[in-house]
Amino acid sequence: MSSAQAAMPETAAALFEAKTVxxxxxxxxxxxxxxxxxxxxxxxxxxxxxxTALELLASGLHRHGFESPRSFMLPLMRLPVPENPNPEPLTYEQFRAILxxxxxxxxxxxxTLGSVPANADIGIVIDLTQVGIDLNEDGTIAPDESIAAIMASLSRGVAPDDAAPALTFRFDRADGYWLQGYAEFLMAQADFWLAHDFRSTFDGSxxxxFPRAKLPLQDILVPPAGDMGSSIFSSEWRIADFISLVHLVNWPVVEPERRQAARRHLLEMIRLSREDWKAIRAETDNDREWLPGPQQKGENPLTGLEVGEQQVAAWLATLTMAEDLLEGRVLLPHFRITGKGINMKRFFDEPKPFDLVLSITGPAIAPYLESGTILTSDDFDQIQSEFGGGGFLTFALWFN
Known part of the structure; x- marks a missing residue:
C-alpha cells in the first residue's frame, strides 16, 4: 500500500496518558x-x-445520581458511573440536553476520524490502562476510570474497583474506521431517542x-437507600419500574429527521465496517493488533479469540443482510404474521409514534408491512454457525 507517513505526535502521548482533565x-x-x-x-x-463524548454522557449521568441498571436492554445506560451522594435534581429537558x-x-x-486519508500510515501505541475519562467529575482520571477498567466493568456487570492489567495495542488506519463506525452506531441510538417525546417514560419510570434526582414519583415510589438492589431484576421495586418503563414507551415523533438520521448512521456504520476489513486484510504486519485479520495469527489479548477467514466472510455476509434490511430490499419477519414482513427503511424514514409493546404484539408495525423477500431464521443461523464457541454476539461487539 502507498502511504502518507504520519508519525505519532508527542501530543498524542500526552492526550492518552493524561491524569487530569x-x-x-x-x-x-x-x-x-x-x-x-x-x-x-x-x-x-x-x-x-x-x-470525551463518553465523558460528557458519564459526567451528566453522575451529576444527577445515576445508578446503572446494568442491562443489555438499555445500552446507553450501562456506563459504570460512580455513586454520587449529593445528586442535583434532573428534568426531562436536562436529560435530553445530555443526550x-x-x-x-x-x-x-x-x-475528524473521517478526515484521515485512507492511505495514511498510522501507528499509535496506547495502553488502555493509561487512557481514561473522568467518570465522577473530580477533574482527575484515576486508574479505575481507565478504558480498560470500564470495559472490564461492562463485561462483568459490576463497577470497576481495581486497576486493570496492562492492555496495550498499536492502533492503525483500520482501527480508525472501527472507532468511526462505533461513533455512528452510538449516534443512531441517541438520535432515535431524541426523535421522540419520551417525557411520559421519564416522569413515570x-x-x-436517578432515584435521588427529585423526579416526579421519587417520594412515592423510591425506597430508602440500601433497599434498591444493583440491577433491574434484583428487587421487586426495580422490576415494577422496569415494567412501567416498557409500558410507557409510547413515544410521539417530535423530530422526524432524527429518526431518519438514525438509519443513515447505521448504514454508514456498515460502510465503515467494510472499509475496516478491507484495510485489515491489506495489512502485512502483526503488531499488537486491536482487531486482527486471518493473516495475523494469535489469540487477541482482549477477547481471547483468533479471527479466521470463516468469521470474516460471515461478518461481511451479516453486513449485507443488515444493509438489505435497512434499505428495504429484505423484510424483517414478525412472529405472528405470515406472508408479509416489516420494511425497516420505511420504519425509519416514515416515522410514526413508537410503541414498544404494540410493536412486539403487532399493531404498531402494521403500517410497515409489505410483501416481498422476508429474512428467515435459517438465513441468520447459517451465518451464526460460523462464529463457533465465541458466539456471534462476542464477535459482533468486537468487529463492529
Missing part, C-alpha cells in the same frame, strides 16, 4: 489545531473526541435510574 483537554486542543495538516494528529484527535451533547461530540469525532 485539564492536561487531557489541552493536548486535545493542540491535536485538533494540527488535524487539518497532520493525519496522525487528526486520528488522535478523533479518538480523543470519542472518549444532545453526547451525540454532537460523537458527530465531531466521526468527522426514570426514578429507577
Amino acid at each position: 485539564v492536561a487531557r483537554d489541552t493536548a486535545l486542543s493542540t491535536l485538533e489545531a494540527a488535524a487539518s495538516t497532520d493525519p496522525a494528529s487528526a486520528y488522535a484527535a478523533g479518538a480523543g473526541e470519542f472518549f 444532545v451533547a453526547f451525540r454532537n461530540r460523537l458527530e465531531k469525532s466521526a468527522a 426514570f426514578h429507577m435510574l
Whole structure:
C-alpha cells in the first residue's frame, strides 16, 4: 500500500496518558489545531473526541445520581458511573440536553476520524490502562476510570474497583474506521431517542435510574437507600419500574429527521465496517493488533479469540443482510404474521409514534408491512454457525 507517513505526535502521548482533565483537554486542543495538516494528529484527535463524548454522557449521568441498571436492554445506560451522594435534581429537558451533547461530540469525532486519508500510515501505541475519562467529575482520571477498567466493568456487570492489567495495542488506519463506525452506531441510538417525546417514560419510570434526582414519583415510589438492589431484576421495586418503563414507551415523533438520521448512521456504520476489513486484510504486519485479520495469527489479548477467514466472510455476509434490511430490499419477519414482513427503511424514514409493546404484539408495525423477500431464521443461523464457541454476539461487539 502507498502511504502518507504520519508519525505519532508527542501530543498524542500526552492526550492518552493524561491524569487530569485539564492536561487531557489541552493536548486535545493542540491535536485538533494540527488535524487539518497532520493525519496522525487528526486520528488522535478523533479518538480523543470519542472518549470525551463518553465523558460528557458519564459526567451528566453522575451529576444527577445515576445508578446503572446494568442491562443489555438499555445500552446507553450501562456506563459504570460512580455513586454520587449529593445528586442535583434532573428534568426531562436536562436529560435530553445530555443526550444532545453526547451525540454532537460523537458527530465531531466521526468527522475528524473521517478526515484521515485512507492511505495514511498510522501507528499509535496506547495502553488502555493509561487512557481514561473522568467518570465522577473530580477533574482527575484515576486508574479505575481507565478504558480498560470500564470495559472490564461492562463485561462483568459490576463497577470497576481495581486497576486493570496492562492492555496495550498499536492502533492503525483500520482501527480508525472501527472507532468511526462505533461513533455512528452510538449516534443512531441517541438520535432515535431524541426523535421522540419520551417525557411520559421519564416522569413515570426514570426514578429507577436517578432515584435521588427529585423526579416526579421519587417520594412515592423510591425506597430508602440500601433497599434498591444493583440491577433491574434484583428487587421487586426495580422490576415494577422496569415494567412501567416498557409500558410507557409510547413515544410521539417530535423530530422526524432524527429518526431518519438514525438509519443513515447505521448504514454508514456498515460502510465503515467494510472499509475496516478491507484495510485489515491489506495489512502485512502483526503488531499488537486491536482487531486482527486471518493473516495475523494469535489469540487477541482482549477477547481471547483468533479471527479466521470463516468469521470474516460471515461478518461481511451479516453486513449485507443488515444493509438489505435497512434499505428495504429484505423484510424483517414478525412472529405472528405470515406472508408479509416489516420494511425497516420505511420504519425509519416514515416515522410514526413508537410503541414498544404494540410493536412486539403487532399493531404498531402494521403500517410497515409489505410483501416481498422476508429474512428467515435459517438465513441468520447459517451465518451464526460460523462464529463457533465465541458466539456471534462476542464477535459482533468486537468487529463492529
